Amino acid sequence: MTEAALQEEKKELAKQYKELLKISYRTLTADDKKLIRSAFDIAVDAHKDQRRKSGEAYIFHPIAVAKIVASEIGLDATSIAAALLHDVVEDTQYTLADLEQMFGETVARIVDGLTKISNMPYDKDVSLQAENFRKMLLTLNEDIRVIIIKIADRLHNMQTMDSMPDHKQVKIASETLYIYAPMAHRIGLYNIKTELEDLGLKYTEPDVYNDILGKMKESKEEQDAYILDFTKVIKDSLDSEKLKYEIKGRPKSIFSIRRKMIAQNVSFEEVYDKFAVRIIYKSKPEDEKFIAWKIYSIVTDHFRPNPIRLRDWISSPKSTGYEALHITVMGPKGRWVEVQIRSQRMNEIAEKGYAAHYKYKNTEKEDAGLEGWLNKLQDTLENAEINAIDFVEEFKLNLYAKEIFVFSPKGDLYSLAKGATALDFAFHVHTEVGLHTRGAKVNGKLVPLSHVLKSGDQVEIMTSEKAQPTANWLDYATTGRARSKIKSSLKEEQKEIAAEGKVVLARKLKSLKITLDERTINQLVVYFKLKTSLDLFYRVGAGIIDNKKLKEFAASRSNAFVSFFKNRIRKPDKPDDIDKDEFSEKFDQLVFGKEEEKLDYKIANCCNPIPGDDVFGFLTVNEGIKIHKQNCPNALQLQSNYGYRIMQAKWIDSSQRDFKAELKITGIDTIGLVNEVTKVVSNNLHINMKNVHFDSNDGIFNGRIVVVVKNKNILNNLVENIKKINGIDKVTRT
Numbered sequence: 001m002t003e004a005a006l007q008e009e010k011k012e013l014a015k016q017y018k019e020l021l022k023i024s025y026r027t028l029t030a031d032d033k034k035l036i037r038s039a040f041d042i043a044v045d046a047h048k049d050q051r052r053k054s055g056e057a058y059i060f061h062p063i064a065v066a067k068i069v070a071s072e073i074g075l076d077a078t079s080i081a082a083a084l085l086h087d088v089v090e091d092t093q094y095t096l097a098d099l100e101q102m103f104g105e106t107v108a109r110i111v112d113g114l115t116k117i118s119n120m121p122y123d124k125d126v127s128l129q130a131e132n133f134r135k136m137l138l139t140l141n142e143d144i145r146v147i148i149i150k151i152a153d154r155l156h157n158m159q160t161m162d163s164m165p166d167h168k169q170v171k172i173a174s175e176t177l178y179i180y181a182p183m184a185h186r187i188g189l190y191n192i193k194t195e196l197e198d199l200g201l202k203y204t205e206p207d208v209y210n211d212i213l214g215k216m217k218e219s220k221e222e223q224d225a226y227i228l229d230f231t232k233v234i235k236d237s238l239d240s241e242k243l244k245y246e247i248k249g250r251p252k253s254i255f256s257i258r259r260k261m262i263a264q265n266v267s268f269e270e271v272y273d274k275f276a277v278r279i280i281y282k283s284k285p286e287d288e289k290f291i292a293w294k295i296y297s298i299v300t301d302h303f304r305p306n307p308i309r310l311r312d313w314i315s316s317p318k319s320t321g322y323e324a325l326h327i328t329v330m331g332p333k334g335r336w337v338e339v340q341i342r343s344q345r346m347n348e349i350a351e352k353g354y355a356a357h358y359k360y361k362n363t364e365k366e367d368a369g370l371e372g373w374l375n376k377l378q379d380t381l382e383n384a385e386i387n388a389i390d391f392v393e394e395f396k397l398n399l400y401a402k403e404i405f406v407f408s409p410k411g412d413l414y415s416l417a418k419g420a421t422a423l424d425f426a427f428h429v430h431t432e433v434g435l436h437t438r439g440a441k442v443n444g445k446l447v448p449l450s451h452v453l454k455s456g457d458q459v460e461i462m463t464s465e466k467a468q469p470t471a472n473w474l475d476y477a478t479t480g481r482a483r484s485k486i487k488s489s490l491k492e493e494q495k496e497i498a499a500e501g502k503v504v505l506a507r508k509l510k511s512l513k514i515t516l517d518e519r520t521i522n523q524l525v526v527y528f529k530l531k532t533s534l535d536l537f538y539r540v541g542a543g544i545i546d547n548k549k550l551k552e553f554a555a556s557r558s559n560a561f562v563s564f565f566k567n568r569i570r571k572p573d574k575p576d577d578i579d580k581d582e583f584s585e586k587f588d589q590l591v592f593g594k595e596e597e598k599l600d601y602k603i604a605n606c607c608n609p610i611p612g613d614d615v616f617g618f619l620t621v622n623e624g625i626k627i628h629k630q631n632c633p634n635a636l637q638l639q640s641n642y643g644y645r646i647m648q649a650k651w652i653d654s655s656q657r658d659f660k661a662e663l664k665i666t667g668i669d670t671i672g673l674v675n676e677v678t679k680v681v682s683n684n685l686h687i688n689m690k691n692v693h694f695d696s697n698d699g700i701f702n703g704r705i706v707v708v709v710k711n712k713n714i715l716n717n718l719v720e721n722i723k724k725i726n727g728i729d730k731v732t733r734t
Contacts, residue, residue, distance in 0.1 A: 009057055013044065016063050023067060025074030025352065032077035039081035039103065046085075046092035054163040061156060062087060068152040073189060074352040079145045082110035086149060089115045113146035114153070147183060154180045155192055158199040167648070173203035174639035188320040188353025197255035204639070205258075205631055212254045215268050223249060223275055229332045230277055237298045243291065244282040250340075251275045265732055273328075276338040280347045288343045289314055292325045295341050303329035306336065314346075316405045319415050321349055404455040416453065419478050423449040426461045427482035434482060435489055438464040450476040468493070498534050501541025508540075508547065512554045527553050590627065592617055592647045601625040601649075607632035610659040612712025617647035651711075658708045660690065661715050665703035667728040669696040676725045677703060680718070687718060701727065 017040055021033060028036070043062050050058035066083040069075050081103060088094045089111055096115075100108035158176055161169050177200035184193035202209040227249035238245060252260075252274050260271050279299075283291045292314055299305075309328035317323045323346040331337035348356040403415050406425060416428055422442060426449075427434030440447055441460040453459065469489045477483050506516040514520060521533050528545060530536050539545045589611065592599050601617060607629040609615045614630040618638050627649060628635055639646055665677065674694050681689050691706035709715045719731045 013059070013063075016060070016067075020063065020067055020070055020080070023071040024080070025071055026076055028077055035077050035081050035103065036084070039084040039107075042094070042102065043084045043088060046088045046094050050091065052160070052163075054160065058087075058091075061160075064156045064159075065149065065152045068155055068192075069149055072192060072352075073148055073152060074356060075145060075148065078106055079110070079149060082107050082114070082145065083149050083152060085111050086114045086153060110145050110149065114149060117146070117150055144187070148187065148189075151180055151184050151187075151189065151192060151196075155196060158196060158203075161199075161203065167643075167646070169203040170639055170646075171643040173200045174636050174643075176200045177204065177636050178640035186320060188322060188349070190322075190353070191351050194253040194255070198253050201255050201258060204636065208258060208631070209254060212257055212268060216251060216254065216257075216274070219274070220251075223251065226332065226335075227275075227277060230337065233302050233332070234298055237301065238295070241294060241298070243295070245295070246280050248278045248280070249275050250278050265730075272336050273338050276340055278340045278342065278347075280342055280344060283343050285345070288345070292341050292343070296325055296327060299327065299329060299339055299341075303331055303337075305329050309338075316413065316415070318403055321353065323349060404453060406453050406455070407458045409458065409460045417479055420453055421449065421476055421478060422447055422451045422453065422459060422461070423473060423476045424479045424482045425453060425459050427477070427479070427485055429461065431485050433461055433463055434485055435469060436463040436465060436467045438462045438467045448476075449473070494534070494538050497541035498537035499541075501537035501539070505537060505540045508550055512550065514554060524553065527556075589651060590615070590617075590649050591652050592625070592649050594648070599625055601627050604628045604632065604634075606634055608661075610661055610709065610712055610715065611651045612715075615649050615651075617649040618642070619645040619647065658688070658710060660706060660708055662734045663703075663705045663707065663719065663722070664730075664732050664734050665701070665705065665722060665728060666730045667701045667725075669699050669701040670727045673701055673725070673727050674703075677705070677722060677728075680721045680725065681705065681707065684714070684718060684721075687714060 017037075020040075021028060021036065044059050047057070047059040047062070052058050052061060062084050065086060066080050069083040070080045085099060085103070085107065089096050089099065096108055096112055099111055154176060157172065161172065164172075176196050181193050181196040181200060184196055198209070227247070231247045257268065257271055257274060260266070261268065264271075279295055281291055281295060306328040309326075311326035313322055313324050313326070323342070325341040327339050327341070328336050329339055342350065345356070404418050404420065405413055405415050407413055408429070414425065414428060416424060420428075422440035423434070423437060426437040426440065437449065439462045440449060440451065441462070442451060442453065442457050444458075469486045471490060473486045474483060477486060509516050509520065521536065525531075525533060525536055528536065528539070528549075530539070536545070590601060591597060602623060602625070603609060604618075604626045609627055609629045615627050616630060616635070616639075617625045618628055620626050625647065628638065667673070678689070678692065681687055688708040689705060690708055691704075693704045695702045707715070707718065709718070715733070719733070722728055722731045
């Protein structure tokens with residue numbers, strides 16, 4: 001580097017340092033500034049010879065992470081210092097002992113936690129990765145700041161990922177959507193969660209992201225004008241109450257608009273709530289609730305509210321600590337508008353989460369929401385019985401779940417995930433209550449354990465010492481906590497029955513002149529098509545494998561033994577057995593990797609791709625390569641967890657083979673509509689109609705057509721032609 005460039009870099013460093021102190025959310029004392037200065041100097045020295053892929057000095061990465069921690073998340077000086085030093089132990093000659101000596105035990109512990117997370121192998125076996133994720137969450141209990149700084153680190157990596165190769169971008173973005181965005185959501189860092197989701201979409205589905213982004217930019221002017229119209233209507237009424245407030249428009253994130261488009265099967269133009277109006281008011285803490293409802297009253301005087309869209313998170317805050325009043329009203333031009341009413345304190349908590357809680361918190365009161373969540377999480381983490389992959393899945397389900405509020409018979413308020421059942425509530429109250437549940441009453445009436453609870457229900461759980469979980473309970477429970485406790489209990493019971501079963505099996509085999517040794521156990525497992533010896537012993541103990549079945553095993557033992565080994569050493573079919581046409585037809589469709597190799601593959605049932613769809617290959621354990629669409633519901637999980645099994649795939653020649661696709665058609669029923677639709681399909685030479693079903697109900701037309709096509713272009717043309725028919729509203733591929 002030239003001398004001039006080095007001088008420029010030094011100037012930039014000095015500027016960044018001043019900015020870091022200036023933008024800090026907390027008020028920094030002289031000692032705080034001294035700590036941050038020392039950390040800054042050590043980080044600059046440690047990373048002086050390192051550069052990022054983009055070519056800039058590496059030190060700008062820890063500074064950027066520290067700025068996110070200081071301003072967007074609003075943590076203290078200790079956290080800012082730890083953020084500056086987060087890569088020092090991993091990448092440079094400084095040790096943990098050096099940091100502890102210079103900055104104290106807390107900073108060293110946070111940096112240690114961050115180093116452990118960074119060193120976790122992400123490209124190994126998926127169960128290892130899930131186990132590593134569990135370990136990562138265990139660091140929460142040591143110090144939640146570890147995970148928050150890790151989220152800030154991931155946010156900056158996502159913001160600066162352009163210089164990375166494509167496959168790495170997809171891997172990191174999938175992992176972000178799979179793990180880090182839900183974590184940010186749960187801790188209450190809504191702004192960061194939104195940015196992580198949008199950036200995740202930018203790299204996993206760039207075309208979709210850019211399309212929505214472009215359309216949002218086009219509609220911004222119209223949106224600003226609409227918010228101005230809305231504000232004009234209520235401004236005088238708010239001013240006459242002498243309220244101090246500001247009204248802002250907040251566009252929904254690209255990711256959430258995309259999610260709505262998929263969930264509701266609508267286009268961008270048909271998503272009606274693309275932005276929300278936010279009214280933020282100043283108030284003394286004791287008047288917050290009163291003023292919120294006063295503003296609610298003024299808004300609903302001018303605009304008619306949707307009665308089923310009122311959300312009162314002021315009386316019952318979300319478990320993340322989020323407080324606000326949400327209403328949906330019929331705004332100008334007959335459009336539904338979501339209005340969020342928050343005090344300045346509530347707004348800061350919504351944006352900063354954890355940090356704002358502690359700024360506004362009464363020091364005598366524990367932060368029950370966050371503490372309670374951490375304790376529950378700790379409970380699940382330490383449950384060794386639950387499979388790590390199940391844990392990651394259930395953890396994610398519980399993170400994004402919407403909440404309901406229910407009452408105990410004494411009137412205590414509990415928050416549960418939406419969709420929770422009476423049995424989930426029993427485990428939520430206490431594990432022992434859950435394990436001994438005999439029945440449940442909701443609002444005084446006896447209900448099944450699978451009864452789905454609604455907000456406001458009063459739930460009473462009846463218990464009995466004799467009651468214990470059965471396998472059916474897994475169908476009744478939806479929350480991760482309840483399911484993991486039930487599985488643990490069932491496993492314990494299974495182990496006890498299996499222990500008895502082993503003794504019984506040895507006795508019964510002895511009478512059949514067979515010794516129970518490892519070889520016999522393997523034969524029995526294969527004969528009864530089981531997975532493990534535990535399954536075998538359990539079935540004997542439970543009486544599923546009885547004397548008659550064991551005698552049949554003894555009779556066929558020698559034959560079974562021989563055929564078992566024959567299967568193991570059987571040679572593959574000769575090439576002559578393969579249908580040549582089928583072989584070339586299948587191999588002509590897709591090519592894999594940079595070398596564009598032709599390999600055998602199967603089409604995944606979950607998304608049923610056809611030629612022309614953007615796809616990737618996934619190497620399964622037993623079924624070879626499976627082809628999934630890029631926007632398959634399972635794509636995120638596969639790309640995040642099994643990055644090393646993902647193969648680039650692209651279509652080459654699709655003239656050889658036909659593909660099945662199903663179209664759903666809706667519209668207004670008119671005379672001759674069915675005839676028009678079938679004519680459009682049958683007039684196309686390259687399309688074969690396999691199945692047709694039309695239905696008319698009170699003037700609404702619903703149709704389902706299964707067609708066979710050569711590729712996506714032909715299908716797209718067909719869809720466009722059907723859309724042109726008068727009366728057709730929507731044509732979608734299912």
